[in-house]
Amino acid sequence: MRIVEVARKTGVKAETIRFYEREGILSPPPRTRSNYRDYGPGEAARLIFIRRARDLGFSMPDIRELLELSKEDDRSCAEVDSLARAHLGQVESKIAALQVMRDELSRMIASCEQDRVSDCRIIDALVGQTTRGGT
Numbered sequence: 001m002r003i004v005e006v007a008r009k010t011g012v013k014a015e016t017i018r019f020y021e022r023e024g025i026l027s028p029p030p031r032t033r034s035n036y037r038d039y040g041p042g043e044a045a046r047l048i049f050i051r052r053a054r055d056l057g058f059s060m061p062d063i064r065e066l067l068e069l070s071k072e073d074d075r076s077c078a079e080v081d082s083l084a085r086a087h088l089g090q091v092e093s094k095i096a097a098l099q100v101m102r103d104e105l106s107r108m109i110a111s112c113e114q115d116r117v118s119d120c121r122i123i124d125a126l127v128g129q130t131t132r133g134g135t
Contacts, residue, residue, distance in 0.1 A: 006039040
């Protein structure tokens with residue numbers, strides 16, 4: 001199938017597919033006589049794997065490693081588990097940082113009196129002052 005078809009089938013944009021080929025994460029498929037890429041079910045399955053991993057926030061190096069590990073069916077999945085656990089730790093750290101951001105924004109919004117910008121507590125907080133012009 002052509003790149004447009006595999007893109008539609010996998011939910012991966014054509015330009016992203018070309019990027020994966022350039023990066024070596026997806027082998028370039030054979031070409032038709034008219035020089036179109038001719039993707040098969042194997043490439044489509046690999047693209048779905050990559051898309052799902054990207055949706056979960058895995059980095060490209062991690063995806064590359066997961067793809068390599070997935071080639072060995074009889075291998076222990078301890079390394080896969082380790083990668084997933086490390087990624088989960090990163091996700092949890094990001095969630096904690098986002099919660100801190102949410103709390104700070106909520107505090108700033110709650111302190112807003114919606115009067116004039118010159119008295120705006122949100123602007124003051126972003127400037128890092130209790131009142132602008134003060135110390």
